[in-house]
Amino acid sequence: MSQDPQARAVLKEAVDAVVNSFAKHTHGYGRVNVVEALQEFWQMKIQRGCDLKNGALVVYESQPSASPPYVCFVTLPGGSCFGSFQDCPTKAEARRSAAKIALMNSVFNEHPSRKISDEFIERAVADAFHSFKGSREEAENPSTGIGAFKFMLQSNRGRTMLEFQELMTVFQLLHWNGSLKAMRDRNCSRQEVLAHYSDRALDDDMRSQMALDWISREQETAGIIVQELEISMNELKTARLAGRELRFPKEKRDILQLALTQIQSDETLA
Structure with missing residues (x-):
């Protein structure tokens, strides 16, 4: 592209x-x-x-x-x-x-415009509606992914987005991966979710766990990883050539490639 x-x-x-x-x-x-x-x-x-x-x-x-x-x-x-x-x-x-x-x-x-302020939070939440096709009602509900995102921004007022990016990417991935919904279905509170993940680094353990989730999805819907991987690679390339921030699309690609590699390895050993 x-x-x-x-x-x-x-x-x-x-x-x-x-x-x-x-x-x-x-x-x-x-x-x-x-x-x-x-x-x-x-x-x-x-x-x-x-x-x-x-x-x-x-x-x-x-x-x-x-x-x-x-x-x-x-x-x-x-x-x-x-x-x-x-x-x-x-x-x-x-x-x-x-x-x-x-x-x-x-x-x-x-x-100063890059500092997380009330005006910045309003714009970022609006972008989240667009990206995840959510509704404004979700932003006021702390049990939803967008609601948790808004609360997380509010808890980091005064920081800049580059300083805050890893934490934001963790929650973007949890939302994309379906983990936030799963935690909500188990009646985990917003405070419990934020307390658990706010100090978690986006490391190989987290990527491996998310890759396992996609391997489970692949067993239910054959081809879903390749389909999602193609989308994420196109997103990454488009964003890279436009000079945009890349952590979220790059992590999606890496997690999906990890899942695909694991599946191919298992098939070789079978």
Whole structure:
């Protein structure tokens, strides 16, 4: 799924402008090393008192490929994920492309409009209605996925979205995976759900558990994983080329690939 060339050119111009501006403001000369600049930006945030439980670590992940264009993802402290938004002829260029878009978003994230405020919460909840085809009544019901999302935002007023992304992605995945509905059916309260997951890292154990849920669905509806995986891969590619935040679609893809790999492994052993 290709992106409009004009839109991609505008995006590249905007990213380059922000990167060059960052270089000037940090007294950089010549071509800025965006990989180093991105790491230094988040180290500066930590030094200024930003509370991030995993520290200032910036993590890169190259997508396996035997030939160009190469793709790289970068996950920031706080959990936000961005990817290379250009057609990259080398793995090093893909890494720089991912660092560029991540640095741009990190700089923009400092703007007051990115702070979680009442106005921000209203917009984010409205976006959730659209994404999950929910209703406004759900937002006022704490036992629903959208209601829990709204409560979670309200509990994190004053933080920025990049700092809050991992927690938000956990609850997006729980909603997508059907886990929130299952907990609601077991009469778990909003407070119990939030208490259980608010301090949980999005780790391999959580991904494995969600993959098992999809394996169970596959046993009921053959082909559902491949179908859902194709959707998530298209979403991820479209969002990456548009320079958008990627953690949710990337985690969906990874969980579904994990489930498919496990099924194929079991079939080989059978």
